[in-house]
Amino acid sequence: MTTFVTKGPVAEAQYDLFMLTVWVTFGIFLLVGSVYIVAIIKFRERPNDDRPMPSQGHGNPLVEIGLIGASILLLVVIAVPTLKAIWFTHDTPDDPESYLGTWYSGEGLAEEEAENPLIVKVIGYQWWWAFEYPQLGITTANEMVIPAGKVVHLELRSVDVIHSFWLPRIAGKVDLIPGRTNSMWIQAGDNFARWKEKQALQGEGPELREQYATYLEEEIHDYYYGQCAEFCGESHARMLFRATVVGDDAFAAWVASEKEGHRPPDNKTWEEWYAVYDKNPDALTGDLNEGLKIFMDRGKCATCHVVKGNPRALGVAGPNLTNVGSRLSIAAGWLNHHTEEAVIDPEQQYENFYKWIDQTNVVKPGNLMWKANGGGIGELTDENGDLALLTDDEIHKLSLYLQSLQ
Ligand code: HEC
Numbered sequence: 001m002t003t004f005v006t007k008g009p010v011a012e013a014q015y016d017l018f019m020l021t022v023w024v025t026f027g028i029f030l031l032v033g034s035v036y037i038v039a040i041i042k043f044r045e046r047p048n049d050d051r052p053m054p055s056q057g058h059g060n061p062l063v064e065i066g067l068i069g070a071s072i073l074l075l076v077v078i079a080v081p082t083l084k085a086i087w088f089t090h091d092t093p094d095d096p097e098s099y100l101g102t103w104y105s106g107e108g109l110a111e112e113e114a115e116n117p118l119i120v121k122v123i124g125y126q127w128w129w130a131f132e133y134p135q136l137g138i139t140t141a142n143e144m145v146i147p148a149g150k151v152v153h154l155e156l157r158s159v160d161v162i163h164s165f166w167l168p169r170i171a172g173k174v175d176l177i178p179g180r181t182n183s184m185w186i187q188a189g190d191n192f193a194r195w196k197e198k199q200a201l202q203g204e205g206p207e208l209r210e211q212y213a214t215y216l217e218e219e220i221h222d223y224y225y226g227q228c229a230e231f232c233g234e235s236h237a238r239m240l241f242r243a244t245v246v247g248d249d250a251f252a253a254w255v256a257s258e259k260e261g262h263r264p265p266d267n268k269t270w271e272e273w274y275a276v277y278d279k280n281p282d283a284l285t286g287d288l289n290e291g292l293k294i295f296m297d298r299g300k301c302a303t304c305h306v307v308k309g310n311p312r313a314l315g316v317a318g319p320n321l322t323n324v325g326s327r328l329s330i331a332a333g334w335l336n337h338h339t340e341e342a343v344i345d346p347e348q349q350y351e352n353f354y355k356w357i358d359q360t361n362v363v364k365p366g367n368l369m370w371k372a373n374g375g376g377i378g379e380l381t382d383e384n385g386d387l388a389l390l391t392d393d394e395i396h397k398l399s400l401y402l403q404s405l406q
């Protein structure tokens, strides 16, 4: 996370504004500092100093008016670009190359959306993020996927307290405020026109396009770190998120797999699986089936989590878990399981799932999966109503099941 290595026009505008302010204030610092030092040295008291006391004047209209004028001038120098940057970062640009119809090749796009940019609804929860893609009919959590070089319009809301969306290398920050929808736009990398301008290149032609594609691939496709930037309660510091920036095809493939959702083990359909589950659950054996059964009943996981495809996993109190096994982190970016090349390390992933279910409250103090008015997994009970937390074996099977959600 750094604001000094920018990867997109919004972060760049913010960086430029920051540097301008730094130079102006640095100039003031030098000026005031040097006058101060001169005064200290020149007018200091010396041994046997018999110079008379300097005249004790008050006020000098010329100096005062001059200083007021200079301050106003400097403020204007800062204010004009500041206002420009505020408008620039607020108004989502109309860029035909970013229209969904131009670059999105997957299915399920309504015709009236063809000339709109991609919209992502960002919803803040204590202490995680939901990312909805209303035009594409999918929802994910904590790791958003966006296309490289395209304008993406964000709508920011909160269900509880104020959070703040900050993806330092790409853009930031805009608050998510309860009862209000804020908006911003982000863009990972430059579009073709801006890239050409920066490279001092002209023309069209497939060669240039190829060069541009290489630029996106080498400099922009990446896994970016984000963070909630407004104190929002106990686990605020552990409310991170991630953005994966990919090419157009990879984006379409990701959407397709999110839309398809998940199937039960043994290549059954959900109908077949539930037919057995309802009549004779003991016939469902093997780690994945056992894990899924615990997910549906004993662990109460499905009361708070959606897994697309599964018709009975419809809970919305927690993050959407469709394909959670393909995400490179869990617990809102707090537990990572990827190598430096952003590839999943299955052992670490298993460990993280296990740790998360076993010690949810230790990993993220106060989080709403462990204690939730009796519905949390730190409050599970047996038939007699006595506290009965998940056993090691149950957690093991759940972890394997979660890993299979890919
Ligand atoms: C009372 C509702 C509730 C129940 C029950 C519940 N969860 Fe959660 N779950 C949450 C919430 C809320 C979070 C987000 C916590 C956070 O990051 O602060 C979460 C987060 C997760 C995550 C991390 C997802 C991510 O992308 O970061 C996993 C995995 C998970 N839950 C699995 C389970 C499993 C397995 C069970 C059943 C044993 C379960 N949950 C039961 C509410 C619930």
Ligand SMILES: [Cu+2]
Residues within 6 Å of the ligand: 124, 125, 127, 162, 163, 164, 228, 229, 230, 231, 232, 236, 239
């Ligand atoms: Cu927050």
